[in-house]
Amino acid sequence: MTTADSPHRADGWTAAVRQRLGLGRLLPLGGPADGAWIAERAAAAVLRDASTGSGAVLGVLRIAPGDTPDTDGTPPGDPVPGPPSALPHGPLRIEAGFSATARRPLTATADALREALLTAASRRLGLVVDEVDLRVTGLLEEEPGPAARTADEHHAAEPDGPAGAAAAGVPGVVSLTRVLGSPVQKEAGHVRVELSTAGDHRALDVARAVRGAVSAAVEGDPAVSVLVTAVVDRN
Template structure:
């Protein structure tokens, strides 16, 4: 059961992410999450590279319905889920776009869907099982679709001062750009659990970096500690 304090903390996290959820990365055993705001920037960039597409609003979350998709049940999280985070399981991408009139719409839609699936899995490590598209505008024939605007720069916090000795170990992991404090302290310790929050170097796959951070921290953490990683930003 979620307490009122936990619910309030989750709401605060979503506000700081302007807005967004914390999306599960990889498999449940990976114990990793990615800020939706960071995922959205990568997905919008991929959408903007599809000829004839002008991306609009885009969200990532749970599939519609009862939390199940394509016959796959929602997964019970084996590791602590951070405030504002979704439990591990399949994800749905919902994207609006305007399309140029000089290309067949089914072709454009297929290319956009493929681009979003590829970016979610290959570039980020999200387990997207569904991409829903909505055409919001058809541009006149012969009119070239304007260039898609660059996604807004990440607005997460700058690197905070960290006194926990574990921070030195985390910073040494390849692909870690900085430690951050969106959800809580960059190194958040509690009985039986430890969560590390980082920004990942742009161009590195967040899931791969999160796995490396978790493996490194697990070695030095007390035996039996549930270690999780949150990627709040791509820099």
């Protein structure tokens, strides 16, 4: 049966799907015991920002599971349930194309870019990256200037309940978010919190602190996982 508001419901569902797909892969932060993930879109924005000054202009950038297998040949397990379709914890690979001038060897530019990406992945995010695959996609006539960073859409949500209040009070949390649903999802023995972090805080460190705060605020000692959907520059 068709109802008067069916088109509106369809539009809302379509928008939700597009929003979810816009996150890209849900990438593991830290190790299996950290129970933290970050949206590929959020991670890529930080990496692009970090590439400024390397002499390269990034093109397409993807972050994928690495080729390094676990020691026994099986994927690493996650003791804490992750978000739906999230990648399991394990090494990652950054794949990117870039343009640069020929005023210095392209290999030197690639080395500088690789170092910038690895440093940002580790120090600003907490991603475990074991490989950076770069390819030259174009030549520039002039040295690139500083790139303006696009503001992240972080879909702020008001904290609700003890878990939400505890998470929102952690330093480095900009806001709770609602991209995959409610900002706090509760299941039997498990709480998942979705949020955005500040660009001047390492995402993994914030996620760890949130897990501790939520675990202390919720009765029953639940397993807590965190999904970072955006990294926000507050300057």
